[in-house]
Amino acid sequence: MVKKTLIGFGLLMAVLSACQTVSQDPVTRGDVYFHALGCMQCHQIGDQGGTWGPNLTFIGFRKSPEWLTLWLKSPHSWNQKTVMPNFHLSQDELTSLVAYLSAQKGQAWTDAERPWNKPGLTALERGHILFNKAGCVACHGQDGRGGYPNNNVVGGQIPGLTQVSLGYSRKELIRKITNGVPQPAPADPNKPLPMIFMPSWGKVLSQSEISDVADYLLSLGPKPSSSADSF
Numbered sequence: 001m002v003k004k005t006l007i008g009f010g011l012l013m014a015v016l017s018a019c020q021t022v023s024q025d026p027v028t029r030g031d032v033y034f035h036a037l038g039c040m041q042c043h044q045i046g047d048q049g050g051t052w053g054p055n056l057t058f059i060g061f062r063k064s065p066e067w068l069t070l071w072l073k074s075p076h077s078w079n080q081k082t083v084m085p086n087f088h089l090s091q092d093e094l095t096s097l098v099a100y101l102s103a104q105k106g107q108a109w110t111d112a113e114r115p116w117n118k119p120g121l122t123a124l125e126r127g128h129i130l131f132n133k134a135g136c137v138a139c140h141g142q143d144g145r146g147g148y149p150n151n152n153v154v155g156g157q158i159p160g161l162t163q164v165s166l167g168y169s170r171k172e173l174i175r176k177i178t179n180g181v182p183q184p185a186p187a188d189p190n191k192p193l194p195m196i197f198m199p200s201w202g203k204v205l206s207q208s209e210i211s212d213v214a215d216y217l218l219s220l221g222p223k224p225s226s227s228a229d230s231f
């Protein structure tokens with residue numbers, strides 16, 4: 001009898017500590033908050049959720065935890081014009097959501113599930129879908145038209161991409177997208193460094209994906225006078 005009670009007690013403790021491991025994991029708590037707070041109404045992770053805001057499957061690859069914290073605390077202090085609501089998050093909601101979002105580095109899709117890798121798409125269609133769903137759009141704007149802020153950079157904005165055909169050969173463009181710019185140059189060396197950087201997409205995209213998004217960008221812009229570059 002005593003033994004049975006002890007076993008029962010042991011089991012109860014095991015169950016309790018398993019629950020605690022789950023609730024102590026901020027990524028898991030962030031996942032719960034993400035669903036409970038209605039973030040999915042406007043955002044997708046993988047193919048689930050709404051499409052008003054950017055797809056967040058690669059959010060942890062493209063934005064730093066520091067920036068995510070700033071954004072979720074007060075979207076409008078970063079971008080006055082944003083439609084993303086201020087959720088007035090508690091400290092626990094904030095740190096858990098940042099942990100959950102930072103963990104999203106594309107794993108919600110296998111390579112074949114990436115929406116731009118569905119069969120039957122032309123290279124340009126593939127590049128355009130990639131631009132939107134991998135989240136180039138979240139920094140460079142719809143169709144690369146720009147308009148999103150960065151701190152302490154000349155002009156105060158992330159560059160638009162509608163003119164890259166004039167400044168880059170196809171090869172240079174592919175190299176730029178592959179390597180990114182880990183730390184954009186500050187306009188004022190005495191102020192905090194720019195928080196938005198150009199990710200090194202070569203870490204998560206194949207060369208064929210990068211070359212299709214490069215072709216998509218080239219299709220946006222004016223035709224260069226010389227197109228001698230072949231790749």
Ligand code: HEC
Nearest residue numbers: 037038039041042052053054082083084085087097135138
């Ligand atoms: C009413 C729609 C809406 C809801 C609800 C919403 N967002 Fe957003 N969110 C947006 C839009 C739109 C943007 C893009 C910024 C812009 O264009 O103003 C954005 C941007 C973001 C970004 C930055 C994306 C990037 O790649 O730069 C993150 C992170 C984010 N939202 C997280 C959340 C979280 C977490 C929640 C829930 C607590 C949430 N959002 C709820 C509309 C929404």
Ligand code: HEC
Nearest residue numbers: 062135136139158159177181184185196197198199201213
């Ligand atoms: C997190 C924000 C962010 C995302 C997401 C992002 N970029 Fe960028 N990108 C930047 C910033 C910032 C720069 C400017 C870097 C610098 O200081 O030179 C840049 C620069 C560029 C340039 C060079 C533009 C020029 O005028 O020289 C190209 C091309 C480019 N990005 C393509 C892409 C593509 C393609 C994607 C998606 C696969 C992408 N970017 C996603 C932030 C981003």
